[in-house]
Amino acid sequence: MIYLDYAAPTRLRREVLGYMLPYFTEEFGNPDSLHACGRRAAYALRTARDSIAELAGVSPSEVYFTSGGTEADNWAVRGIACDGARGGALLSPVEHAAVHVPAARFRSRSGMCSVGEDGVVSPDHVRDLLARDGGMSLVCVMAVNNETGCVQPVAELAEAAHACGAYFFSDCVQAACACDLKELAGCCDALSLSAHKLGGPKGVGALIVRKGVPLSPLIVGGEQERGLRGGTSNVAGAVGFACALRLAQQEREQFVRHTGSVRTLFEQRIADALGQEVRIDGARRSPNISHMTFARGGTAFLDVLDLNGIACSGGAACSAHSAAPSHVLMAMGRTAEEAGRGVRFSFGLQTTEREAEEAARTVIGCYRKFRRE
Numbered sequence: 001m002i003y004l005d006y007a008a009p010t011r012l013r014r015e016v017l018g019y020m021l022p023y024f025t026e027e028f029g030n031p032d033s034l035h036a037c038g039r040r041a042a043y044a045l046r047t048a049r050d051s052i053a054e055l056a057g058v059s060p061s062e063v064y065f066t067s068g069g070t071e072a073d074n075w076a077v078r079g080i081a082c083d084g085a086r087g088g089a090l091l092s093p094v095e096h097a098a099v100h101v102p103a104a105r106f107r108s109r110s111g112m113c114s115v116g117e118d119g120v121v122s123p124d125h126v127r128d129l130l131a132r133d134g135g136m137s138l139v140c141v142m143a144v145n146n147e148t149g150c151v152q153p154v155a156e157l158a159e160a161a162h163a164c165g166a167y168f169f170s171d172c173v174q175a176a177c178a179c180d181l182k183e184l185a186g187c188c189d190a191l192s193l194s195a196h197k198l199g200g201p202k203g204v205g206a207l208i209v210r211k212g213v214p215l216s217p218l219i220v221g222g223e224q225e226r227g228l229r230g231g232t233s234n235v236a237g238a239v240g241f242a243c244a245l246r247l248a249q250q251e252r253e254q255f256v257r258h259t260g261s262v263r264t265l266f267e268q269r270i271a272d273a274l275g276q277e278v279r280i281d282g283a284r285r286s287p288n289i290s291h292m293t294f295a296r297g298g299t300a301f302l303d304v305l306d307l308n309g310i311a312c313s314g315g316a317a318c319s320a321h322s323a324a325p326s327h328v329l330m331a332m333g334r335t336a337e338e339a340g341r342g343v344r345f346s347f348g349l350q351t352t353e354r355e356a357e358e359a360a361r362t363v364i365g366c367y368r369k370f371r372r373e
Helices: 014-023 036-056 069-081 097-104 123-132 154-163 181-187 235-250 252-277 299-307 327-331 353-372
Strands: 063-066 088-091 110-112 136-140 167-171 190-194 205-209 278-280 289-294 342-346
Touching: 014 235, 036 063, 036 181, 036 235, 063 069, 063 235, 069 088, 069 097, 069 136, 069 167, 069 190, 069 205, 088 097, 088 123, 123 136, 123 154, 136 154, 154 167, 154 181, 235 252, 252 278, 252 289, 252 353, 299 342, 299 353
Parallel strands: 088 110, 088 136, 136 167, 167 190
Antiparallel strands: 063 205, 190 205, 278 289, 289 342
16 A cells, blocks of 8 residues: 555654654553652653643643644634634634634624635735624634645734734644644644644644633633643653644654655656646645646545545545545636546555655556546
8 A cells, every 4th residue: 555645643652652662661650640740751841842832832831732633623713703702713615623613603703804715824815804894703714724735824814913903823734744733833823733733643633822812711620731731641642742733843853855846746747647637736835745636526426536545535535435525626717517537545654655656657547547447
């Protein structure tokens, strides 16, 4: 199998596993316990939080651990924009469902901007919408789209939001390997992260919320996360997350060069062979994601690729079992039928040029056979 679905989960790095293992076995204490075992666990949790804060250039008190990106997104929308008397949220149409669905529960107090054919949100468009509707307290635009890899002008969008008195939240789950986290955190009022996108464990993430931004509790009944998210802390997960994030930020330039190189090779081989029968979607993209729309395709083509050893997806893994066409592609002006023919290939540091070449040959061969049938 050639794995080209790194935008879904990545493999847990051995270095990360090594840091985590003691907290499953010898150091299994609850960090809220007052005895020595609990104090050691509390120290590990505090050190992990400090590490993530340092990498993001924020205070440790601004880092909240969550169960992953989905929870962090939910918390940002519900906790900043949709609680009590606060205004609603202005969303981009290409956000993850973890942003759209909680906002939909407050439909009377949420709005939607638009994107161009390239999937990019215009800061001027956001500024105009906010000026017309002064009731929006939060603007939500993800840094890197999880389906197309489209990179948004986060700093300019945040500036537009701030100019109109709104906070700015960005889902940065797909951005942490390729983007400078300090730059992102420096312009956002809140952002979400997830460990399993960058070689860390599943089931842990973070919501970073800058000082002064109002945040309502997510889970009550416990004093964890400064009383805003109750529940026994996932010490092993937090330790692994901090290790993975540090490695990802240290290797960021290498990641950008390598994934960009293997993606270019992969795309060129397919484009040269298939010509007008394939379209590479998006312009300003993260180097590790390639989204292609084939002249013929759909779930049947994905099944063919799977049977021939290519692990890829039709979009977000979170919605892979849905029969609905991609809302991201439709927001970019595609028809429902076109949106159903999209395939996402994503690359990691482990992807070799040989794998990219072999995968491209397999995709070309599978498509030609699929087209004839």
